[in-house]
Amino acid sequence: MGKDIREDIAWAQINKDVLKSLESPRKLYWVILLVAIAMVGVAVGCEIYQYNVGLGVGNFDNPNVWGLYIATFIFWIGMSHSGTLLSAILHLMHADWRKPIYRFAEAMTTFSLMTAGLFVMVHLGRLWQVYYALPYPSERWVWPNFQSPLLWDAMAIFTYLSSSVLFLYIGSIPDLAICRDNIHQGWRKKLYTLLALGWEGTDRQWRNFRVTYLTIACFLIPLAVSVHSIVASDFAMSQQPGWHITSFPPYFVAGALYSGCAAIITLFIILRYVFRFEEYMTLPILKKTVRLTFAIAMVWTYLNCVEFAATWYSHDVAAKAVLIEKATGRFAPFFWGMIFCGSVLPFVMMVKKWQTNIPVMFAVSLLLNLGMWLERWMIVAPTFSHGYYPWTWDEHMWPSMVQWGIVFGSFGWFTLLFMVFCKIVPSVSMYEVKEMVYHRSLALKKEEQAVKEELAVKGAN
Amino acid sequence: MSVSNLLENWSKFRHTHPVDDKGYPDWEAYPSDIKWAMAIDLDACTGCNACSVACYAENNLPVVGKEKYSHGQAMHWMRIERYWDESAGVGEFGADKGARFLPMMCQQCEAAPCETVCPVGATNHTEDGLNSQIYNRCIGSRYCSANCPYKVRYFNWYNYPEQEKVWPEPLNQQLNPDLTVRTKGVMEKCTFCKQRTYTARNNAKTEGRQVQDSDVQTACQEACPVGAITFGNLHNPESQVAKQWQSQQVDLTKEVQEKDEKEGNRLRGYRILEELRPYPSVMYLERVRESAV
Numbered sequence: 001m002g003k004d005i006r007e008d009i010a011w012a013q014i015n016k017d018v019l020k021s022l023e024s025p026r027k028l029y030w031v032i033l034l035v036a037i038a039m040v041g042v043a044v045g046c047e048i049y050q051y052n053v054g055l056g057v058g059n060f061d062n063p064n065v066w067g068l069y070i071a072t073f074i075f076w077i078g079m080s081h082s083g084t085l086l087s088a089i090l091h092l093m094h095a096d097w098r099k100p101i102y103r104f105a106e107a108m109t110t111f112s113l114m115t116a117g118l119f120v121m122v123h124l125g126r127l128w129q130v131y132y133a134l135p136y137p138s139e140r141w142v143w144p145n146f147q148s149p150l151l152w153d154a155m156a157i158f159t160y161l162s163s164s165v166l167f168l169y170i171g172s173i174p175d176l177a178i179c180r181d182n183i184h185q186g187w188r189k190k191l192y193t194l195l196a197l198g199w200e201g202t203d204r205q206w207r208n209f210r211v212t213y214l215t216i217a218c219f220l221i222p223l224a225v226s227v228h229s230i231v232a233s234d235f236a237m238s239q240q241p242g243w244h245i246t247s248f249p250p251y252f253v254a255g256a257l258y259s260g261c262a263a264i265i266t267l268f269i270i271l272r273y274v275f276r277f278e279e280y281m282t283l284p285i286l287k288k289t290v291r292l293t294f295a296i297a298m299v300w301t302y303l304n305c306v307e308f309a310a311t312w313y314s315h316d317v318a319a320k321a322v323l324i325e326k327a328t329g330r331f332a333p334f335f336w337g338m339i340f341c342g343s344v345l346p347f348v349m350m351v352k353k354w355q356t357n358i359p360v361m362f363a364v365s366l367l368l369n370l371g372m373w374l375e376r377w378m379i380v381a382p383t384f385s386h387g388y389y390p391w392t393w394d395e396h397m398w399p400s401m402v403q404w405g406i407v408f409g410s411f412g413w414f415t416l417l418f419m420v421f422c423k424i425v426p427s428v429s430m431y432e433v434k435e436m437v438y439h440r441s442l443a444l445k446k447e448e449q450a451v452k453e454e455l456a457v458k459g460a461n
Numbered sequence: 462m463s464v465s466n467l468l469e470n471w472s473k474f475r476h477t478h479p480v481d482d483k484g485y486p487d488w489e490a491y492p493s494d495i496k497w498a499m500a501i502d503l504d505a506c507t508g509c510n511a512c513s514v515a516c517y518a519e520n521n522l523p524v525v526g527k528e529k530y531s532h533g534q535a536m537h538w539m540r541i542e543r544y545w546d547e548s549a550g551v552g553e554f555g556a557d558k559g560a561r562f563l564p565m566m567c568q569q570c571e572a573a574p575c576e577t578v579c580p581v582g583a584t585n586h587t588e589d590g591l592n593s594q595i596y597n598r599c600i601g602s603r604y605c606s607a608n609c610p611y612k613v614r615y616f617n618w619y620n621y622p623e624q625e626k627v628w629p630e631p632l633n634q635q636l637n638p639d640l641t642v643r644t645k646g647v648m649e650k651c652t653f654c655k656q657r658t659y660t661a662r663n664n665a666k667t668e669g670r671q672v673q674d675s676d677v678q679t680a681c682q683e684a685c686p687v688g689a690i691t692f693g694n695l696h697n698p699e700s701q702v703a704k705q706w707q708s709q710q711v712d713l714t715k716e717v718q719e720k721d722e723k724e725g726n727r728l729r730g731y732r733i734l735e736e737l738r739p740y741p742s743v744m745y746l747e748r749v750r751e752s753a754v
Contacts, residue, residue: 053619053624054617054618054619054620054624054645054646055601055616055645055646056529056532056534056618056619057616059532060534060616060618061534061618062533062534062606062612062614062616063533063612064533065603065606065607065616066603066607102515122647123602124600124601124602125601125645125646126600126601126646127643129600129601129646130600132581132598132600133580133581133600133602144580144581144582145577145579145580145581145582146579147577148577148578148579148580148582149578150578150579150580150604151580152601170511234604237578238574238578238604238607238608239574239610239737240607240608240610276476293745344601372596384607387610387612388610388611388734388737389610389611389733389734390542390544391540391542391563391565391612392611392612394533396533397532397533433512436710
């Protein structure tokens with residue numbers, strides 16, 4: 001049996017190591033934070049300009065009414081999916097290796113949903129109007145339209161966001177209590193005392209905690225599938241060529257898990273390096289994540305082929321024209337870039353040697369996510385520029401720097417939220433790692449016992 | 462506010478929709494005196510753009526200027542599309558000569574793709590068969606435009622009246638007081654000049670009679686020098702538009718018309734993209750080719 005998490009990390013050491021990540025940051029942390037803030041600055045500047053002048057500055061026109069905002073919105077929603085996959089599904093499957101990495105994956109879920117939410121507002125132009133799309137009983141008798149997939153979207157995403165925040169929070173209560181006990185003064189002490197909800201670690205508390213955690217995990221899994229299926233309905237339920245495709249919901253879910261897993265690899269490597277979590281975020285865990293990502297990549301590739309085949313053999317002239325336009329028109333570099341990053345590049349992850357090669361995996365995971373972003377763009381944009389009949393073909397409109405700036409800044413916004421989170425809440429789950437170490441040591445003891453007994457039997461003979 | 466109350470009110474608001482149950486317009490289930498419709502004779506159209514200009518004047522459409530127009534941000538509810546015969550050779554393509562014209566505006570579909578997708582119900586079906594747009598309710602998701610096969614919905618990308626100053630003093634004096642001026646972030650489209658049709662309906666109601674052709678003309682119809690556009694109440698068999706639809710054997714509830722169904726007839730009536738089954742209210746009369754004469 002190979003050493004996974006080192007069996008000899010003492011429990012107190014786990015606390016010490018993880019809590020250190022909440023203390024004064026390294027220089028690298030500040031660099032990342034400053035870059036993130038600068039990126040957010042770019043986006044805020046672009047948004048202020050766009051808000052004041054009008055959405056027209058983003059280079060939208062009559063057929064091209066949706067642009068990068070919707071594509072990036074789908075991207076961030078998709079990104080949010082692996083947090084749930086890692087925490088909830090793998091939790092139910094008793095996959096031990098998820099324990100050191102699920103906390104930051106959950107945080108990723110929450111923050112990418114928050115980023116996606118911003119894009120809805122940016123897309124509308126008049127930011128506050130998002131309020132009217134929310135499904136709520138209202139005394140004004142202005143009903144949202146329950147037939148619209150966009151409304152289902154609003155419902156699904158808000159449910160998902162609130163449950164994943166709850167899941168993240170409940171899962172970190174025992175750790176927040178550890179923070180409370182280890183920090184003796186200042187506002188942080190007060191914050192942790194408040195957040196830990198008087199956690200004492202009694203038997204009864206643990207039992208209730210377990211049941212609650214499991215319940216929310218079970219609740220989250222169907223949500224994760226439904227949310228992206230509903231985002232897919234925005235397209236699949238419409239009547240436009242290239243969108244009206246039955247396989248879109250599973251395709252979107254696969255794409256979501258795919259980009260999320262790739263993002264987990266990226267953040268895994270960053271956290272491991274920035275906070276010196278080498279002993280917790282071990283290479284075997286990376287290997288398992290990479291294998292999972294590869295499997296999902298193949299599912300995604302398959303569903304992509306299904307989409308192309310369905311379009312090709314449907315003899316729907318308009319849909320076929322959009323597909324051909326995607327592959328040969330002005331979007332061709334991006335389309336083939338998506339195919340390369342999404343379907344060809346993952347084969348790098350098949351090579352055992354590279355599965356644990358940090359620089360290679362870092363580069364690959366970033367490129368996979370680039371591919372997944374391109375995928376979303378290639379779903380949204382070509383349909384607009386190549387509609388049902390010739391007047392609606394608009395090959396000239398290109399997103400302006402305002403759109404690109406806001407998309408660029410959203411990555412900074414996500415990083416900013418994530419980096420701040422890592423300094424407030426332990427990004428590695430201390431209690432789960434302890435559990436894992438305990439299980440491992442039990443298994444080891446058992447093994448030793450078995451060997452001893454065997455020797456004893458042999459000796460007796 | 463109980464859920465049942467909520468759903469009940471919602472279904473009421475959706476029930477003016479005649480396509481609900483059968484999948485095609487069912488007038489027996491949703492009786493209505495008026496169904497506004499149009500017929501456009503492509504053989505008569507000369508592409509003079511008078512209809513488009515009249516629409517700008519009637520409906521307070523902002524003239525966006527050269528730069529925004531070339532960006533595709535024009536707000537013409539009524540547009541003249543030009544097509545050239547590819548067989549005439551590439552050299553001819555885009556030439557001044559030989560263009561075929563297609564006046565295109567909102568087709569006021571009975572099963573409108575735009576209506577179902579609006580998250581806030583800002584675009585609805587009216588009982589006189591129109592596809593309404595409620596500017597105050599529109600939040601600007603632009604899903605309606607995304608789902609429109611004709612792309613006849615126009616979004617206010619800028620604040621034209623105030624920031625862009627498209628109607629500087631004293632041009633604002635010529636704005637039509639019968640309808641609003643839209644601000645940025647709102648979707649708009651052809652309404653079949655609803656300010657005129659509603660006046661006509663109200664007048665007819667006051668006088669206790671049915672709306673007649675002489676009561677109302679749309680701005681585009683009024684401006685068309687060759688009379689290519691006919692507008693009226695399809696439910697009134699005496700109206701010119703009903704007669705035209707009848708003579709061309711165009712049926713609102715069908716997705717393929719007689720012209721295409723049977724060979725060898727001399728019918729010209731069809732509707733654009735009707736195979737998508739939006740059941741549009743505008744019938745086009747096919748241009749008679751030189752070769753066919």
